[in-house]
Amino acid sequence: MSALLKKDWFGLGLVLIFGSILISLFKPAFISPFNLYVLMLSVSLMLVVAMSQMIIIAIGQMNLSVGAIGGLVAISFTGLMEVYSMSILPAVLIGLLIGLACGFINGYITVKTGISAFIITLATLYIFKGMNLGITEAQPFYEIPEAVKFFGNAKIFGPIPYLVIIPIIITILMWILMNRTSLGRYMLAYGNNVQSSELIGISSTKIVIYAHVISGLLAAIGGMLVVCRLQLGTPNIGDSWLLPSFAAPVIGGAILAGGKVDVIATAFGVILVSIISQALVIFKIDPFFVQIFLGFMILLAVFINRYREYREERRTKVFSDE
């Protein structure tokens, strides 16, 4: 039990359960099938985006271009199907390839020049977004194959949409990567301390490029899932991803300096953000409040993390005194 208490996701999980019960007591509409369906859709999409940012946070960097990659892939995916009447599978593959290439560019330039990933991804954010606007001239693509529309709209059973399948698989894979593979452990080691990880023989080039490539792939998947959901490919897909992509991992206890992320806590962070946004809608609160709320949640999470660190420090100090 005490081991459970120490986990980042445990407290979040409690907040989630009690919060949901409280909200549904006041507003039974909260657990109506339709509402659960909408909730699951928003969770699925943001889950992928949050994972895409989380892996970069793990290595102690930031990726501002997550949304731009998602948008570029989204319009390429739909453009290939509409303009070149390509079938779905090759279009998906090319979409993934674009995401991979974008991630590779981010990672390669960052690690080879030693310039902060913040600046590199700010530049590539404009490059990818510029390509997006240059290609589409800000016009959406509407012609989406029925199968894609079906995937974005249909339910497996009850309120559970098909769309949740891929994000759940991704979350499991990410958990395995971060907790059970040497690559994931190396990433955390690199994020924790670049010099010492290099001294024990971890290749920074490999780690940084892998992390950015995975981030790019996840952003690409996120972009294509949004296309399924919206049933069209608009150039502004991904524009609003920046804040939520950082919110979920930070609420989940990730330290921006790198070296500490928790996949389950990040997933709970996503669910928490979605539930709160949804609850604000149900209680008929101005949508702009959702944004303010998200901001305050990040600050609150930051303060709580700080307090826990402080307590941890004090405890270890007592032990060393004895």
Next chain:
Amino acid sequence: MNNKIPNFVKTNQFGLLILVIVFICIFSFSTDGFTSRFNIYALSRVVALDIMIGLAMMVVILTGGLNLSLGALGVSAAMFGGWCMESIGIPISITIILVLAFGSFLGWINGFVTVRTGVHSFIVTLATMSIYFGFMTLLTEAEAFRKLPEAFTDFGSLKLFNKYISPLLIISVLTCFVLYYIFKYTDIGRKLIAAGANPDAAELSGISVDRMFIYCHMLSGFLAALAGIMLTARIGAAIPSMAGHLGFDWLLPAFLAPVLGGTLLSGGKVTVFGTMLGAILVTLINNGLYLIDVGEFWVRFFLGIILLGAVLLDRAREYFTVKNSIVS
């Protein structure tokens, strides 16, 4: 041989100056109208704002931090100013003082939370960005203030020096000189730089690093608010969306100018005139791209490429200067 090259030539600013001159030559020869009175006046109005935004970011980069809330903060302050002038009818001069105080206060919040939590200012200002912008949108109901006093809007469209230069540019250049003076010759300026360069050493020599960092964030808020007022004067109205969603339109110029100007992202170095030259270069390129007619949708793409090219070039320059100094 190395000793014969004057120090100035080795600096980043010199490279920038050359680039500015080169681009001016390219655009004057390859496009019509680049040197026209109308275009130069338009450029001076845009450059004025870009310099101010760049300076506002520079003073936070000095601490090794970032200020993502810059645009949201500037627009919030400008909307506050619009409200003061239009709804309450406060005189212009007092409004400006109030707006600058308000901007400094928002900056203080950024600084206070950053210092107290010890979290990177990126995440703090990411949060305050959405908080400021959200509150601003809620309170204004996304409505613009369009009936500002004429004396105020007239100032924004004033033309000086044979109708070539906007007075806004003069404000920005003056601000540059003031900041240069502060950082170079005043006690507090030196302390700010020391705190940014090596917080531990500064703390040990009796400088309150936390307070210095809060000052930097307040200065950033002050300059962002000033940029907000200038933009309001330029447009002739205070519009919630004038810096884009969440103030994002300001972010690229904000980072481009100081980074091009040679400000280190790790903190501890400011280059006021480098930032000014960086802002001039960005505006020139932006303007030139429109005149060359690359298509408005591709402008962003080229700006991204230029930012990337600039930081890579700077990296190469650093590499060669280090190599040269080792050889000699």
